[in-house]
Amino acid sequence: MNGSGNRAATLVLLVALIVIWEIAGQLQLVAGGTLPAPSAILARIFVDRADYWPHVLATLRTSAAGFVIGNAIAILAAICFCVWPFSERLMRGVNIAIFAVPPIALVPVLVIALDGEVARITLAALLVYFPTMTATLSGLNDIDPRTADLISAYGGGRFRALRMVRLRAAVPAMMSGFQVAAPAAVLGAILAEFGSGARWGLGTYLLGSLGRAEPDRLWGIGVTATAIAGVGYGLAALVARMTTGVNRAVTMAPEPPQAGDAEHRMRSIAMTIAAIAFPFLVWQALLVISQLSPIIAKTPLGVVDYLFFSNASAVAQQKLLAALAETIPITIGGMFLGLAIAFVLALIAFAAPTIMNALLPFALITQTMPLVALTPLAVLIFGRGVAVTLVITVSVTFFAAFVVLAQGFALIPRAAFDLVDAYGANTVKKLWLVAIPASRNWLFVAARLAMPKALLGVMIAEWLATGRGLGNLLNQSRGYLDYGMIWTVALVSVLVAVALYQLTYAVDRMTRPR
Amino acid sequence: MNLNFNRRHFLKTATAGAALAFTPQLARKAFAASPLTMQAAWINDAEFCGYFTAMAEGDYESAGLDLTYLPGGPDVIPESSIISGKADLALTTPDTTIKAIVDQGAPFKIIGAQYQKNPIGIVSLAKAPINSPEELKGKTLAVPPVNVMSVEAMLKLNGVDAAEVNIVPYAYDPTPLIKGEIDASLDFTTNVPYTIEQQGEKAVSFLLYDFGYKTYNDTVVVTEDVLANKRPELVAWLKASRAGWNENFVDPAVWPPKFADTWFKGTGRTIENEIFFNTAQKPLMEHPDGIFAMDEAGVAANVETLNSIGIKATPDMFDTSLLAEIQA
Numbered sequence: 092m093n094g095s096g097n098r099a100a101t102l103v104l105l106v107a108l109i110v111i112w113e114i115a116g117q118l119q120l121v122a123g124g125t126l127p128a129p130s131a132i133l134a135r136i137f138v139d140r141a142d143y144w145p146h147v148l149a150t151l152r153t154s155a156a157g158f159v160i161g162n163a164i165a166i167l168a169a170i171c172f173c174v175w176p177f178s179e180r181l182m183r184g185v186n187i188a189i190f191a192v193p194p195i196a197l198v199p200v201l202v203i204a205l206d207g208e209v210a211r212i213t214l215a216a217l218l219v220y221f222p223t224m225t226a227t228l229s230g231l232n233d234i235d236p237r238t239a240d241l242i243s244a245y246g247g248g249r250f251r252a253l254r255m256v257r258l259r260a261a262v263p264a265m266m267s268g269f270q271v272a273a274p275a276a277v278l279g280a281i282l283a284e285f286g287s288g289a290r291w292g293l294g295t296y297l298l299g300s301l302g303r304a305e306p307d308r309l310w311g312i313g314v315t316a317t318a319i320a321g322v323g324y325g326l327a328a329l330v331a332r333m334t335t336g337v338n339r340a341v342t343m344a345p346e347p348p349q350a351g352d353a354e355h356r357m358r359s360i361a362m363t364i365a366a367i368a369f370p371f372l373v374w375q376a377l378l379v380i381s382q383l384s385p386i387i388a389k390t391p392l393g394v395v396d397y398l399f400f401s402n403a404s405a406v407a408q409q410k411l412l413a414a415l416a417e418t419i420p421i422t423i424g425g426m427f428l429g430l431a432i433a434f435v436l437a438l439i440a441f442a443a444p445t446i447m448n449a450l451l452p453f454a455l456i457t458q459t460m461p462l463v464a465l466t467p468l469a470v471l472i473f474g475r476g477v478a479v480t481l482v483i484t485v486s487v488t489f490f491a492a493f494v495v496l497a498q499g500f501a502l503i504p505r506a507a508f509d510l511v512d513a514y515g516a517n518t519v520k521k522l523w524l525v526a527i528p529a530s531r532n533w534l535f536v537a538a539r540l541a542m543p544k545a546l547l548g549v550m551i552a553e554w555l556a557t558g559r560g561l562g563n564l565l566n567q568s569r570g571y572l573d574y575g576m577i578w579t580v581a582l583v584s585v586l587v588a589v590a591l592y593q594l595t596y597a598v599d600r601m602t603r604p605r
Numbered sequence: 606m607n608l609n610f611n612r613r614h615f616l617k618t619a620t621a622g623a624a625l626a627f628t629p630q631l632a633r634k635a636f637a638a639s640p641l642t643m644q645a646a647w648i649n650d651a652e653f654c655g656y657f658t659a660m661a662e663g664d665y666e667s668a669g670l671d672l673t674y675l676p677g678g679p680d681v682i683p684e685s686s687i688i689s690g691k692a693d694l695a696l697t698t699p700d701t702t703i704k705a706i707v708d709q710g711a712p713f714k715i716i717g718a719q720y721q722k723n724p725i726g727i728v729s730l731a732k733a734p735i736n737s738p739e740e741l742k743g744k745t746l747a748v749p750p751v752n753v754m755s756v757e758a759m760l761k762l763n764g765v766d767a768a769e770v771n772i773v774p775y776a777y778d779p780t781p782l783i784k785g786e787i788d789a790s791l792d793f794t795t796n797v798p799y800t801i802e803q804q805g806e807k808a809v810s811f812l813l814y815d816f817g818y819k820t821y822n823d824t825v826v827v828t829e830d831v832l833a834n835k836r837p838e839l840v841a842w843l844k845a846s847r848a849g850w851n852e853n854f855v856d857p858a859v860w861p862p863k864f865a866d867t868w869f870k871g872t873g874r875t876i877e878n879e880i881f882f883n884t885a886q887k888p889l890m891e892h893p894d895g896i897f898a899m900d901e902a903g904v905a906a907n908v909e910t911l912n913s914i915g916i917k918a919t920p921d922m923f924d925t926s927l928l929a930e931i932q933a
Contacts, residue, residue, distance in 0.1 A: 123784050142871045198680040203689045286680025288648065291871070298678065299648055299873025301777040302797065304804050308873070309778075384688045386709050403708070467780035475773050554750070558774040563750055566774075570751020572684055572705040 097445050104449035122471035127307040132314055135307040142296065143315065149291035151319060153208065154280035157215020158323065162272060164216070165223035166265065172224075173231040173257060174249055180362040184370040184589065190221035191543035191588030193550050194279075196565055196581035198286045200388075204381045210287055215279035222275060222491055222540065223268035226498075229536050230264025231257045266331035267498035271491045271540075273323025274458035277316050281461055297464055306468070313460035320459040321452065331498070370585075389578040397575035407576060410564060411583065417560035418549055419587065425481050426545035426591070429488030430538055436489065437496035441526060442518045447497075454493070457486045466555045479556050484548030491544065492537035499533025500526050535599045542595060543588035550584065638671035641838045644692035646823055647677045649868045650796075651861060651882035653696075655896070657868045658860050659849020668841035679777075684711065684826065693831050694839065696823040698723075700755060703911055703918045712829040714924045717843055717897035719823035722814040722889045725752065726794035730782065731807035735789045738763035738816055744788035747775035752791050755818060758914035762817035779804075795885035799878050819906035825897065832924070843897055844931040850896040857883040894932065899925050 109129055115121050116128025127135075136143070168186075172179035194214065201210040234256055242252045284294025293312050300308045371391045378388045389397065398407055436454070440447035462469075462483060473479035507525050516524065553562030561580060568576035645653050656674065659665060665672040675692055677683060683695035684705055696719060705711040727746070729735040735744065738760055748756050757767040773787065779797050781787045783804050790797070791813075798808035814820070827839060853860045861869065861879035869879060892898040904923045911918035 125780060125784065142873070145871055195680075199682055199685065202680055203682075203685045203691070286678050288645075288676040288678035288681045290649075290676060295648065295678075296871065296873045298777070299650075301873075302779065302800055303874070303878075304779045304783055304800050306780065386705075386711055387685055387688055463776055464778075466776050467778045467784075467786075470781055471784055471786050555774055555776045558750065558772065563774065566750040567753065569682065570701060570749070571754075572682060572701050572709065572711075574709065 100445045101448040104446060105452070108449060108453070122468055125306050125468045125471050127310050131307045132310045135305075136311040136315065139308065139311060145291045146293050146296045147315060147319070149289070149295075150277065150280050150284065150293040150316070153211045153284070153292065154215050154276040154319065156212045157279055158219055158272060158276035160212065161216035161219025161276065162223050162269065165220045165268070165272075166227055168220075169224050169227035169231060169261075170253070170258075172228050174253060177362065179228070180366050181369055182366075184366045185373055186221060186224065187543065187589045187592050188370045188585045189217055191546065191585045191592075192581055193547050193562075193565070193584055194218075194282050195550070195554060195562070195569075196577060196584070198283060199569060199577070201283070202287045203387060204383060207287065207289065211280060211283035211289065211292075214283040215276045218275040218279035219272040222271035223265065225536065225540065226268030226271070226495065227261055227265045229532075230261030233264070233532065234260045262334040263331050263498060263502065266327045266334065267494050269327035270324050270331070270494050273327060274317075274320035274455060274490070276323070277320040277459050278461065281316055281459075285461065285463070294461070297461060301464065309464040310460075313456060313464055316459040316461075317452070317456045321455055324455060387574055389574060391582075394575070394578050394582055398579055401575070403575065407579065410576075411579065414559075414561045414564040414580075415583070415587075418546070418553065418562070421477065421480055421560075422484070422546045422549045422587075422591075425484030425549055426488060426538075426541055428481060429485045429545060429548075430492055430534075430541050432485055433489040433492035433496055433537060433541070434534070436493045437500055437530075438522060438526075440493075440497045441500040442522060454490060458490050462486070462551055463555060470556050475556050475558075480549055480552040483552040483556070484545050487548035487551065488541040488544045491540040495537045495540060496530060496533055499530045499536075503529045535595055538595045539592055542591040546584055546588050546591070638666065638669050639835075639838050639841075640671045640673065641665075641694070641835070641842055642673040642675060642692040643842070644675045644681070644683045644686040644695040645677045646683055646696040646698075649676050649872055650874060651879040651886065652793075652795075652823070654860055654864075654879070654883050655850030655853045656846055657849075657864050658853040659845050661860075661863065662849060662852060664845035664848045665842070668845040670838060670841050670845065672842070684713065687713075687826065687828050687831070693835060694825055694827045694842065697826045698751075699821050699824045699907055699918075700911060700914075700916060701751070702824060702826050703922055704916050706922055707917050713826050713922070714829060714832050715824045715826055715899070715922055716832070716839060716924050716927045717825035718821035718899050718903070719825065719897065720821055720886070720889050721892050721898070721903065722812060723818070723820045723822040724793045724795045724812070724886060724889050725755070725791060725822070726810045726812040726814075727789050728779075728782070728792050728794060728797050728801070728808055728810040729789040730785075730801070731809050733785075733788065734809045736809060736811060738765050741765060741789065742769045743771075745771040745773060745786075747773050747781065747787045747790040749775045749791065754914055755813060755820075756791060758910070759813045759816055759818040762913065793882075795882050795889070796878070798885075799881040817910070819910045821899070821903065821907055836927070840927050840930050843927055847896045847931065850890065853883070854887050854891070857887055894928075897928060899923050899928065 113128045113130060116126055116131060168182070172182070197217070198210075198214060201213055204210070205213060231253075238256045239252045242256060280292065281294035281297065283289070284292030285298050286294075289295050293316050297309065297312045300312065375390055378390055381388065385393070398404060398411075436447065436450070439450070469479050469482060473482050503526055507529065508521055511521055511524050549560065550562030550565065553560040554566045557563070561584060565577065565580040568580065643656070645656075647653075660672065660674070675686065677696075683697045684702055686692040687695045688711065694716075699715065699718075702713055702715065706713050727735060727741070735741055741760070742765060746756070753772060756772065760767050760770065775790050775792070779790065779792070779800055782790050783801060783806055794810040794812060798810060801808040825843070832839065858880045861883055862876050865876050869876060890896055892900070894900060904920050904925070907923070908918045908920055
């Protein structure tokens with residue numbers, strides 16, 4: 092293959108896409124001119140350039156701090172979970188809760204409990220934690236078991252295996268985590284700036300600009316945010332590329348044997364109970380430490396009381412059930428759609444990296460452009476029904492799943508292709524016979540990332556565009572200072588996400604080849 | 606009610622102490638003045654111009670206050686800031702504040718009202734005007750979810766069935782209105798018509814207030830605890846803030862440009878927009894008894910309106926005694 096030729100092809104395709112966008116913008120083809128032309132966006136950034144610096148610096152500082160802190164904690168946690176697998180089981184509920192709790196429920200609480208900048212960095216770090224932790228853990232665990240066998244045959248313990256094999260093998264996966272984490276950190280910083288009354292930051296600038304009905308300004312802010320995230324993404328991708336080749340196994344390892352389920356059933360049930368109870372203990376403990384007023388801060392028992400034993404219970408239950416009935420079906424639909432699109436994109440990245448490299452900047456925009464800025468465009472094109480909900484859900488789910496799947500395809504041992512190559516297989520055959528079966532584990536990792544995000548996407552769409560379901564209920568209860576309902580919706584959305592997450596484990600186990 | 610202010614208070618004092626070490630010229634003043642923190646309802650715009658003017662004029666300092674100003678935002682619930690002790694007083698919407706008093710037993714008192722007439726209203730395009738609740742029938746109206754209850758109440762007061770209006774969420778951006786995707790939106794009538802005119806359209810609007818939904822807005826709210834312990838400071842704040850607003854309204858076009866490089870720098874909005882806003886809000890704030898006034902008729906109208914939507918407001922939630930002190 093000719094590397095510089097590929098790069099030229101990518102460039103041509105990228106330019107072609109931008110030209111199409113330019114024409115669509117100039118001729119006001121999309122939603123009556125709501126999609127501005129790239130040239131108009133750049134011109135507007137130039138006009139506004141004096142405004143940008145303090146905002147960009149503030150967002151850079153917040154997102155960089157969140158990126159570093161969130162990733163450091165994520166990597167340490169992944170190492171703990173790998174060395175002591177019981178700790179992963181114990182923390183699973185906490186981990187998913189962190190990932191699944193909707194920022195629209197979280198930010199008001201962070202803003203009350205923490206001071207300004209600390210609240211903003213915390214949100215960025217929280218959004219970074221889960222993708223990096225999951226990716227790193229799967230990298231640490233997904234080693235060629237023969238290498239670990241070698242270490243133990245020579246008398247090495249699990250720490251030696253960690254140091255000599257697992258950490259090295261985990262670098263590409265860790266980098267794929269960073270690739271998701273970079274836009275997540277930027278988005279976290281911007282969301283927190285947007286909501287928290289920060290004086291500076293792209294989120295603040297966005298909020299002030301929203302009321303102007305000037306899409307070129309909003310897109311300018313989005314493109315700037317994407318550029319910041321793109322630097323982080325690009326660095327992680329570079330390291331991933333440099334390390335993937337070194338670490339790729341030459342031949343495929345047999346499936347590791349599964350632990351016998353029966354003998355550990357009792358312990359397994361105990362672990363599950365502990366995993367469920369642990370987040371509630373953490374929740375209770377955080378409230379005790381933060382010393383918030385009981386009016387604002389509901390404890391687990393407070394939520395139970397609100398939902399079942401207070402005089403508001405009947406109304407609250409009715410509202411909640413009605414909202415869930417609207418939200419859950421579309422969440423499941425959105426999850427599958429998001430995963431399917433991620434899979435197709437990952438296949439494109441594998442079979443035709445030229446095309447994917449050109450598409451990537453556009454994919455990145457969807458991750459860092461706050462959805463509130465895209466809502467007018469989305470409702471003008473897709474209306475305010477199921478279509479807009481699915482589009483928004485896909486836009487928040489596909490990226491993390493795509494990065495994980497693409498990394499999975501890239502890690503397929505080279506020798507695995509030799510046989511089919513020898514029989515003259517074309518790219519499609521290669522995909523069908525080798526790449527797709529080999530990516531099975533990665534598909535479940537991707538599904539685990541997509542599940543809670545799908546719920547989040549649906550809630551955001553309900554909050555911004557359709558005015559229905561759980562997202563709307565949350566937003567209304569925020570407005571009415573109905574703290575009981577705010578905590579209830581946050582809890583229920585986490586529980587739903589955890590249930591969906593566990594479902595992927597169950598499906599994974601049931602469909603695992605024997 | 607057990608509110609824990611201690612940790613915050615300690616942190617704030619510690620931070621203030623650290624800041625003072627670097628700003629010796631401020632030290633003398635700060636030790637003499639009483640600290641007071643206010644939580645605004647939104648980001649820096651003309652809605653809060655009077656407070657910026659009072660700060661620029663040194664009104665708080667001469668009243669013996671060392672004022673800290675916290676801007677608001679979509680995720681800042683002003684009432685939460687005073688419950689958590691982050692701020693001493695907050696600018697709120699009276700319906701949420703009173704709902705919190707009734708439903709959650711929150712220990713709040715309303716001690717003043719910035720807007721005599723709530724500026725929220727129904728905004729539509731002049732080429733497809735909607736001038737009354739009746740004309741909303743069969744139309745699509747974008748409303749921020751927190752205001753849905755107010756809009757439904759206003760419709761009911763005017764004999765319009767809420768089911769006949771298609772209510773969708775409003776997310777701060779007037780583009781869908783300008784493009785005709787929605788027919789009208791609920792917004793500050795002091796603000797969004799300017800934007801619409803900048804985009805080459807004319808806007809028409811009516812206030813919910815003028816159709817029976819008679820509430821204040823940006824009510825000045827404190828906890829009972831702060832009211833008991835910081836009464837002199839609160840009275841001083843009302844007095845200084847009133848002076849700032851009076852000065853600001855002498856000519857609404859004068860003060861916003863002066864804040865172009867401070868309060869309004871880089872907010873994403875324009876100074877012309879702030880002047881429009883400042884001018885439009887003047888008649889909604891002025892009262893014969895002065896800015897923040899809460900006369901008997903006004904309180905009664907608020908109570909009646911809120912009762913009509915099932916929020917059990919009572920006149921004793923409004924404490925007019927501090928205003929009486931500055932009147933004297």
